[in-house]
Amino acid sequence: MPETTVDTVACVGAGVIGGGWVAHFLARGFDVRAWDPAPDAAAKLARLVDAAWPALTQLGLAEGASRDRLRITETLAEAVEGAGFVQESAPEDLPLKQKLLADIDAVTPARVVIASSTSGYGMSEMQVAAKTPERLVVGHPFNPPYLIPLVEVVGGRLTAAWAVEQAGEFYRRVGKTVLTMTRDVPGFVANRLQEALWREALHMVANDEATVEQIDLAITDGPGLRWPVQGPMLTFHLAGGEGGMAHMLDHFGPSLKSPWTRLQAPELTPELRDAVVAGCDEEAGSRSIAELVAERDRAIIAIQQAVGEARRG
Amino acid sequence: MPETTVDTVACVGAGVIGGGWVAHFLARGFDVRAWDPAPDAAAKLARLVDAAWPALTQLGLAEGASRDRLRITETLAEAVEGAGFVQESAPEDLPLKQKLLADIDAVTPARVVIASSTSGYGMSEMQVAAKTPERLVVGHPFNPPYLIPLVEVVGGRLTAAWAVEQAGEFYRRVGKTVLTMTRDVPGFVANRLQEALWREALHMVANDEATVEQIDLAITDGPGLRWPVQGPMLTFHLAGGEGGMAHMLDHFGPSLKSPWTRLQAPELTPELRDAVVAGCDEEAGSRSIAELVAERDRAIIAIQQAVGEARRG
Numbered sequence: 121m122p123e124t125t126v127d128t129v130a131c132v133g134a135g136v137i138g139g140g141w142v143a144h145f146l147a148r149g150f151d152v153r154a155w156d157p158a159p160d161a162a163a164k165l166a167r168l169v170d171a172a173w174p175a176l177t178q179l180g181l182a183e184g185a186s187r188d189r190l191r192i193t194e195t196l197a198e199a200v201e202g203a204g205f206v207q208e209s210a211p212e213d214l215p216l217k218q219k220l221l222a223d224i225d226a227v228t229p230a231r232v233v234i235a236s237s238t239s240g241y242g243m244s245e246m247q248v249a250a251k252t253p254e255r256l257v258v259g260h261p262f263n264p265p266y267l268i269p270l271v272e273v274v275g276g277r278l279t280a281a282w283a284v285e286q287a288g289e290f291y292r293r294v295g296k297t298v299l300t301m302t303r304d305v306p307g308f309v310a311n312r313l314q315e316a317l318w319r320e321a322l323h324m325v326a327n328d329e330a331t332v333e334q335i336d337l338a339i340t341d342g343p344g345l346r347w348p349v350q351g352p353m354l355t356f357h358l359a360g361g362e363g364g365m366a367h368m369l370d371h372f373g374p375s376l377k378s379p380w381t382r383l384q385a386p387e388l389t390p391e392l393r394d395a396v397v398a399g400c401d402e403e404a405g406s407r408s409i410a411e412l413v414a415e416r417d418r419a420i421i422a423i424q425q426a427v428g429e430a431r432r433g
Numbered sequence: 434m435p436e437t438t439v440d441t442v443a444c445v446g447a448g449v450i451g452g453g454w455v456a457h458f459l460a461r462g463f464d465v466r467a468w469d470p471a472p473d474a475a476a477k478l479a480r481l482v483d484a485a486w487p488a489l490t491q492l493g494l495a496e497g498a499s500r501d502r503l504r505i506t507e508t509l510a511e512a513v514e515g516a517g518f519v520q521e522s523a524p525e526d527l528p529l530k531q532k533l534l535a536d537i538d539a540v541t542p543a544r545v546v547i548a549s550s551t552s553g554y555g556m557s558e559m560q561v562a563a564k565t566p567e568r569l570v571v572g573h574p575f576n577p578p579y580l581i582p583l584v585e586v587v588g589g590r591l592t593a594a595w596a597v598e599q600a601g602e603f604y605r606r607v608g609k610t611v612l613t614m615t616r617d618v619p620g621f622v623a624n625r626l627q628e629a630l631w632r633e634a635l636h637m638v639a640n641d642e643a644t645v646e647q648i649d650l651a652i653t654d655g656p657g658l659r660w661p662v663q664g665p666m667l668t669f670h671l672a673g674g675e676g677g678m679a680h681m682l683d684h685f686g687p688s689l690k691s692p693w694t695r696l697q698a699p700e701l702t703p704e705l706r707d708a709v710v711a712g713c714d715e716e717a718g719s720r721s722i723a724e725l726v727a728e729r730d731r732a733i734i735a736i737q738q739a740v741g742e743a744r745r746g
Contacts, residue, residue: 164675167675171727175734269654306691309648310656312637319697322689329618332712333712339665343627348740350649351652352634358576379619380624383695386636389639398645403645418742423739429735
């Protein structure tokens, strides 16, 4: 059985994402070893951890957590020595990731899980050069990794089930929300959704349909206020009024044919309609539409107050 | 010059959106007249206003605001009589909207602005049957209209500039964030962005790539936590680290070619790159990347606390 007691984490790559992981693991009370070949990496990492620390302190540090428990190493081998978990956050470049993961694999004991922060490559395509690919998984965070809970976990064709399971357990132990995928879909779940929105936004700027500022305003003062409390599915469950998602799809279904975005919608077959309705019912659980409305309303008011205060500083 | 002092608002259509507008206008101290031909409309509207009232009371009611100032009328003509602003929120059906807007137009004094809550039809295609189409505008809200600030305002080919301006002024006076578009793009801004995400989500369910619940979790615990404080553009401005959006686009630009969503991205020309970078700089204004990071971090923590409390009730 794989090792499950981790007290040292290795972070390979210490840019915005890798550095954010460093801050998170330090705050959770781990010893952290970081390696990054960029000449100015150490200074940037120090600034990043310093910038994150007030937020992490406010959230509550684990016992013994300290910025002094970070060691920046000269070599990759020193970084992974004694580490119980390795988080790779190198630039998004497939050949680079393939080589780096093989290099990490070569110097890390075989039962230690190595997770990649990749935004969208599948592990199947990244693990090809590694000698022990079964412990390689994707562990995809969101910026900043020290605050956004979501981590998407998925293995590649050569990944063992125990490695996926152990990565999920580890992330949960350090306070993350883990979304484990059984299929290796490019971009995983959250980035596919976010990327669709981002590409539509770029098209709008490219075509002079909206400015950068209008796009941000449309989200921050519009649907963005709903999404931290109810995702796109439950949001539309409530758009259907007392009839819920069933009414919403039966009523707005034709809008899927409208040229409201450059992305073509799938055919709204009876099967898809029923799957979405059933999924919403399952997610809502015992909460009635009226209770979900009350929950949403309380949250939106509090979110607006929170954002207002954060902006005032 | 058009009338600008409004004390009575007519709401035509009183479903989820129309009813939400009714609640909002009542809370802001207006007399509201609502008309909806559905047989159970009055009872549904009463429940909707009752459900919204605690939130509106918490936010602070305008002086004299009262649920008793709602009158449900038997006819459309009675609803618009004496109204200084008309908000139409009928089902999303083009022929129905064309006929209804013409009917409203026929019984409403010529200088009163009539706004449609349509989710995506252009006013140019909706105003065709009206005799005085120059005062017809789109005033597109988000559910629930009594809490989400955004209203997208845009005229059609036959709409006069004064009507667009007056609608914007009126919405701002009642506490809305107004996004005025100069071009009539299907779906406006926010729905184009939201719809791209929604369609990708439906594709994922249709292809068994993710469940309804995973999709919601990916947003609520992932990028959804950032969007109320910084929209997609400023979010990626911070993903670029100290180099901002310029570094982000130069670094992640190739990802636009990745199959991370079914939506093809536009070509990242130097012009598009520069426009996005300049737009972010303009939006950030005097705030440095470090200040934006601090603002984001404060907001995300507060948002998570707010959502947690709202869920606990």
